[in-house]
Amino acid sequence: MRDVIVIGGGPAGVSAAIYLKRFKLDVAILMKDMGTLANTDHIENYYGIIEPIKGSDLFKRGIAQAKRLEIPVLVEEAIGIDTFEGFTIRTNVQGHDARVVLLATGANKAGLKVKGFLDYIGKGIAFCAVCDGFLYRNKKIGIVGTGDFMIEELEVLENFSDSITIFTNGNQLEKAPKHHQVITEKIIEIKGEDTVKSVETTAGEHEVDVLFIAMGTASATDFALRMGAFIKNNSIVVDEDYMTNIPGLFAAGDCIGG
Template identity: 50%
Template sequence: MKDTIIIGGGPAGMTAAIYLKRFGKNVTVIMKDCGALGKTDVVENYYGFNTIGGCELVKNGMEQAKKLGVEIIEDEVINLSYDGDYLVKTANKEYQAKTVLLATGSNRSKLRVKGFEDYVGKGISFCAICDGFFYKNKKLAIIGNGKYMEEELNVLKEYTKDILVFTNETSLEVEVDYPVIKSKITELQGNVKLEKIITKDGEYDIDGIFVAMGTASASDFATKMGAEVSNNKIVVNTNHETNIPGLYAAGDCIGGILQISKAISDGTAASLAINKYLKNLT
């Protein structure tokens, strides 16, 4: 049992890990890669560095945390649940913790095709656990190609067997027992609600779409847990705690100025709050 699992290893998550470890807590960071910061070639506005690469900065933080004894697991988190304790499921293993900090940034994938924005909430969903029930015995489409899509698909098949998997010209990374359409999606159509997916090779009548492209974002996990989310940002109080006790969020996923310095401040504040919360549990 971990005291805290931090999902995301960027400036907010790793800063929180460093502080929590210094407080004597059993903390684990689970991260897949350098995240959004890894896509930044040069950082020129961070104190103490004339210039530094984004991924290099992330790796420096990882090494600093490792020297303190922070456990860092490089894996993809595909689900988060709570049953007295938090259960974090990755592509390869499951971990339990008393608290969780969401710090994966803000990266909910959108489908950049005509009609997408028109049908969000009108046939397009991002959470199988939240909305799957409303499509019992309906014809569904799920868009994605990896472990996160597979996890969402496992939820949806409890409600309907009529499911099409759309990879949108990406390679399917997992095995599925449902029809797979690989061609590019070009348009979504309907009247009041979504009714049809158009690809460059055909048309498909559907009742709903579940979007599970790439990896799950912090807001995806928060939504599944029932935490408050507004405009794709997790709502937290002054202690960086969500409306669910023991579930915290920091960094870009809570909005505000999307800067490294702000993310580090968030991580620091969240770690202080988590440490206080854990003390009150004992």
């Protein structure tokens, strides 16, 4: 069991890992990719940067610095965290045990950029199967996503309903779940009255009582919500030591509001 696993390879996560290593703790960085830094072409407001630098280049420098200190960098996708005598981070490859976990995966990803999405957040648009799945037992459930994170959420939702529709929103499904309808067309609108009633795609309209968002990889807030950590204004709440209300679960960077 490691002392600390940092989930996220951006500036906050790598900086924390470097300090932890200097204090002779057994720390590892777990990440799938370079995150939002990959989409940043021009950075110049960063300490020590004389000329503008691409986000991808800054990311590579940070990872190289961590590796120079012999900090393991595990290129895997975190899909869940279990708590029992510490933490077990489940990935698309294996499980990793740690006494402490630091969430540093950056800010939450944007949701669907379609008509009705923002109108129905909290009114049939949901982001956490563990938190909200029970509320929709025996209802028509929709879920948007294509990867391991979607499969993880889907497995939770299967405990509450046999009527589940998967929407890939025009993307290719990475794994083919059995026994569920899969809609591959692009979503163009979320419809409803007081709550969500249907999802309209380019090929037609599909009735749902709720639409769970599970696109891409799990964010820090996704993990925090599942574990019962406090969230405010879509950011993880931490104390002066960056610990959440869950002992041993810390968060840093954009996921706590910057």
